[in-house]
Amino acid sequence: MRIAAALLPLALIAGCAEKKLERDSYAPVLEASEPVVSVPSAFTAEHYTLTVPADRTDPSGGSVTLPVIIIKAQEPSELPPIVRISGGPGTEGLSAAAYPGAYPWTKNRDFIIFAQRGTAYASPALRCPGLREAFGEVEGSGEPLEVIMACAERLRSEGVDTSDYHTAAVADDLEDLRIAFGHNRWSLYGLSYGTRVALTYAREHGEALDALVLDSPLPHQAKYDDTSAENFRLALASVAEDCAAEPACAEAYPDLGQRFFAAIAAAEDAPFSFATETEITELTATDLVSLVNLSSAQWISYAPAIMDAIARRDGEAILPLVHSGLGSDYAWGQRLSVWCSEALPYSERARGKPDAPFAGLESAAVRPELCEAFGVAQRPAAEVAATVSDVPTLIVAGAYDPSTPPSFGQIALETLSRGEMLTIAKGGHTETNNWSGDGCAMKAAHAFLDDPAGYLDGSAVPACTTERAPPPFVIAGDD
Structure with a gap:
């Protein structure tokens, strides 16, 4: 279902500071x-x-x-x-x-x-x-x-x-x-x-x-909404650079950065297809970069190996890594209330698409149309x-x-x-x-x-x- 932008407009004019109760x-x-x-x-x-x-x-x-x-x-x-x-x-x-x-x-x-x-x-x-x-x-x-x-x-x-x-x-x-x-x-x-x-x-x-x-x-x-995709790209580039500086990593995964980013660019034009015994799975560029988890020391230590598997289009190595990455403890209404009232409205993202999306990722914690659907007012600039x-x-x-x-x-x-x-x-x-x-x-x-x-x-x-x-x-x- 699509929703017209005019149905529940995102407020773009900051309100005045409200007087609190003593x-x-x-x-x-x-x-x-x-x-x-x-x-x-x-x-x-x-x-x-x-x-x-x-x-x-x-x-x-x-x-x-x-x-x-x-x-x-x-x-x-x-x-x-x-x-x-x-x-x-x-x-x-x-x-x-x-x-x-x-x-x-x-x-x-x-x-x-x-x-x-x-x-x-x-x-x-x-x-x-x-x-x-x-x-x-x-x-x-x-x-x-x-x-x-x-x-x-x-x-x-x-x-x-x-x-x-x-x-x-x-x-x-x-x-x-x-x-x-x-x-x-x-x-x-x-x-x-x-x-x-x-x-x-x-x-x-x-x-x-x-x-x-x-x-x-x-x-x-x-x-955040204007920079998150680029920050992710920079983090992945740093992993590749540091791998190249470690002899064992560089030997195992030569030219990791160049190969990985070339594979992601190719997937932006055409998803990778991997066949298993029961089905064919298609992974877009967004799916692939999302597999490189940098949230913990353990995941980071495996990042070059995952990036290399993606670069080699090794479906047998990639498919077990597919996961949603969505947490189970979010109160989504609280998340939307905060982000849609005080973060997104003050970003350039609220006024149009990001200048430099990466691998199909849009620089947004919550997309503008989702904030419009939630319908919460913008908080004061102060x-x-x-x-x-x-x-x-x-x-x-x-x-x-x-x-x-x-x-x-x-x-x-x-x-x-x-x-x-x-x-x-x-x-x-x-x-x-x-x-x-x-x-x-x-x-x-x-x-x-x-x-x-x-x-x-x-x-x-x-x-x-x-x-x-x-x-x-x-x-x-x-x-």
Whole structure:
């Protein structure tokens, strides 16, 4: 089904900043609750719900309820707590509480994990049933436009105003949480989209911050929708260049970059066809490049082998790698509410096609016509302004991360006067959560949060950040 652009137009004129309710005019409600995620018995956890206004400009606009988990410090101290802000937008976030031992600061600090408004464990949860399957083109699932329009209509019928679900609101939820718990200060640890929330909080409530860790930053100034396809191409080119610099990789996969990109260019004109015993599979250029997963250290180590199989048109090697890559925990309504109101409208992508698409990929997290179908209004320009801050900040970036590349970190640093960036060699997205690697990014984050000033002046930098040997690429056929 196609939808006329005039049916539900995407707003392109920024609104004026709205006047929020004064905080003394409402009281966030913090209540003990039953657990929604199981925490290992070796740790003490407290479970709460926080209820706040859905719309802080309208006292009659209803409320949202957010589950909160506190992993209590194993050795209590006076150090301020650390808050984890998950990515997405739309991931549930609370599952991190099931693995508290992965976060070294739980030894002497309280660790706060909360579900952002609109996500799976929050109420209301902005789910769009069937959209994941529609994006994956599962037979009988319907067209994404149809599913999104039905989702938007259902949410409206349930009394949900999707314009209440945006980054500034999440940052205000955090501030209400801080006040409700009675903390004077704390530190924020943001992952991917969570870094945008953290930067918004720093801009609006920076006086309450001790430090920021931004893993895989998405600053307001970065235009994801205008650059994502080119960033992916650059990441793949970097893999090929680094393979050529390693003798074993260069011998196994000679001229990898030239052969791989030639194969992708050929597939843009005509899909590759691979026959199996039961069917013939056609893979477009977009299908093929999507097989090169750069999200984790393990996948990155296999990237040259996958690129080589694509370059050789080796169907036997390629076909087992075909997968949808779609996550299962997204609250798609939250994702659409955020992206369609504050990211896409401020991109050039909203005004036309990208200048340089790569392998058929369009530089967009959400296509404009899907945002039009969802029908959420644009947020004011003030909410997407760069964060100017002197809060001590550590930025972690993976060298091969195509989603939030190191260039995004450099953009963020331009307005952070006490910031420093750590680029992880051969690293992917959210390297502090790379549990299969050497833990260098998490060690750095821990050292920084223990002593932000010392880290920034060089006295607390962990050895792995300077002595780290990047993981080797895997050669096909090696044991």
